[in-house]
């Protein structure tokens with residue numbers, strides 16, 4: 120049994136126009152020390168999955184099917200107080216744009232101290248402060264800058280502080296939601312490398328959320344490709360990038376310009392993603408698919424195993 | 437290195453534009469800002485957004501200006517379309533210095549150069565229908581009789597892939613996706629058939645499938661109208677895909693300029709090399725050289741004013757020479773331009789070869 124298992128998870132949002140099916144029957148598993156990249160274009164449900172794992176869906180959002188099992192325990196069986204306990208201690212999340220959400224009028228180190236004390240009230244302040252010093256060293260921030268305010272930090276430093284905060288309670292799982300999207304490539308590259316090292320050192324499971332498949336392919340050993348709330352393909356990075364089987368994965372890969380190899384024409388995906396409100400039959404990619412089968416318009420395709428750890432949700436494979 | 441690199445078959449087969457007189461030239465352009473300082477105090481300092489930048493844009497070419505945020509790309513683009521004035525240097529459009537232009541000539545200039553911005557959510561007036569939005573430049577510039585306007589708008593919407601155009605024309609911005617809005621912005625810029633289109637990070641807020649669509653539309657626009665396009669981007673991969681030539685800029689200083697393939701496959705400036713090292717490689721990338729040109733951690737140097745702007749982060753730097761003397765912007769034997777003392781015959785350890793992160797591709 121893997122450290123974190125997500126089984127047939129479906130999540131909906133109540134909206135004025137009806138139920139928005141943001142996540143539909145998504146399954147994956149991550150073990151300690153493993154990294155899974157959740158990749159897909161905006162609106163495909165990546166953040167929603169992260170929030171659901173944290174038990175932090177907004178009031179209009181709820182899990183409408185499936186479950187999440189952490190360390191053998193079904194999280195959906197827990198009450199709010201138990202969940203809060205596990206949250207941050209067991210699973211931490213680096214929220215999308217978190218570096219811009221640091222409190223501007225509080226010193227950065229102090230914000231991390233506070234986060235630690237909230238979850239470990241038994242700790243002495245001194246001790247928490249000491250831990251933050253250790254965290255600063257871990258993420259490559261000068262300890263001397265602990266007492267600076269966020270605006271005195273560069274973007275890269277803020278992101279490191281946010282990573283330090285996520286590491287503060289020694290979580291088993293970290294969900295990193297677009298952690299480097301706002302950064303320039305050189306800083307991004309450094310942070311990705313450091314994150315990878317920390318993950319190995321502490322044997323953390325990482326769920327790495329990104330719209331950028333090139334980043335995910337550098338950081339993660341497994342990839343789950345999402346489209347319109349469904350996970351259309353999942354496997355090791357090698358499987359998914361080496362033999363992409365789902366037409367959407369193939370299309371996505373063909374719409375990214377690469378830096379190496381021969382220059383190839385890109386093939387943009389025509390059309391727009393579907394609306395997620397209302398009843399949907401069949402495969403959600405059908406309208407944009409270059410090779411739709413006759414069956415996929417009617418019934419949602421089953422997840423088909425095409426390799427050792429390689430699964431595809433497509434009737435054509 | 438040449439033995440290990442796989443053969444580069446370029447499948448794009450685009451004909452490079454002929455070498456003609458440039459459409460626009462920037463000659464020694466500098467621009468400074470007084471930073472406002474922060475709300476927490478701290479004096480406003482003088483920021484050099486552009487320092488002695490000289491560029492030329494050839495007819496029908498797609499030219500990439502690449503750099504990290506804050507390097508002066510937007511300032512350069514705004515200057516090129518007259519939204520900003522240089523502190524020093526000249527801006528020349530089709531042989532005429534534009535600071536001298538007045539009245540009708542100035543109006544003519546504004547028609548010939550257009551810009552599209554990064555954020556498609558803010559660049560369109562939410563109150564105007566797509567038809568009115570795209571027609572606006574036609575009205576302002578009195579480019580065609582009122583009776584022909586709607587036809588022109590519909591044709592342009594079609595040219596940017598918004599079809600059926602009749603359907604899109606009567607919608608409002610909020611009814612469109614980000615990718616569709618960016619196409620409307622391109623239509624708006626292209627409808628008066630400018631000589632030069634500045635595209636400032638036109639896809640950085642869009643998803644991959646939309647940005648690939650926008651890339652294709654820019655290529656088609658060039659093909660169809662022969663428009664010169666200045667593409668501002670932070671992505672070397674995007675620049676490689678779209679551009680004939682690429683210039684790399686760092687903190688307002690040009691670092692390197694040359695044929696796109698040359699700059700990417702044979703970068704000579706340590707900063708270009710650092711950017712290439714840091715860009716995620718994926719897919720069909722073959723073996724990738726690593727240049728290790730970035731110094732980590734960076735030097736704590738105070739001599740920057742006089743020396744090379746990249747000195748603090750440069751692993752190739754000569755401690756005395758580079759800290760004291762700024763490299764000149766010079767032409768290398770193969771025609772590429774570079775600002776580095778050591779770009780040819782440098783103390784250069786040469787690239788290591790890193791294999792493709794996804795083996796089996």
Ligand SMILES: Nc1ncnc2c1ncn2[C@@H]1O[C@H](COP(=O)(O)OP(=O)(O)O)[C@@H](O)[C@H]1O
Nearest residue numbers: 132134139141160161162163164165166167177
């Ligand atoms: N609070 C909410 N209420 C209603 N719909 C929402 C809410 N949050 C997200 N959604 C919708 O759910 C879908 C998935 O969103 P999200 O998980 O944020 O996607 P991603 O992170 O992949 O960009 C989108 O269609 C989005 O508009």
Ligand SMILES: Nc1ncnc2c1ncn2[C@@H]1O[C@H](COP(=O)(O)OP(=O)(O)O)[C@@H](O)[C@H]1O
Nearest residue numbers: 469470471483485504505506507508509510511
């Ligand atoms: N209106 C302005 N006032 C003060 N500083 C500015 C202004 N516009 C740009 N700058 C500064 O000039 C530099 C270059 O900015 P910009 O041209 O926007 O770079 P880029 O587009 O490459 O990110 C940055 O340091 C930026 O902070």
Ligand code: SF4
Nearest residue numbers: 744750753758776777
């Ligand atoms: S001039 Fe010197 S410091 Fe500047 S890039 Fe070249 S080697 Fe590095």
Ligand SMILES: [Mg+2]
Nearest residue numbers: 165166167215
């Ligand atoms: Mg998100």
Ligand SMILES: [Mg+2]
Nearest residue numbers: 506509510511
């Ligand atoms: Mg900019």
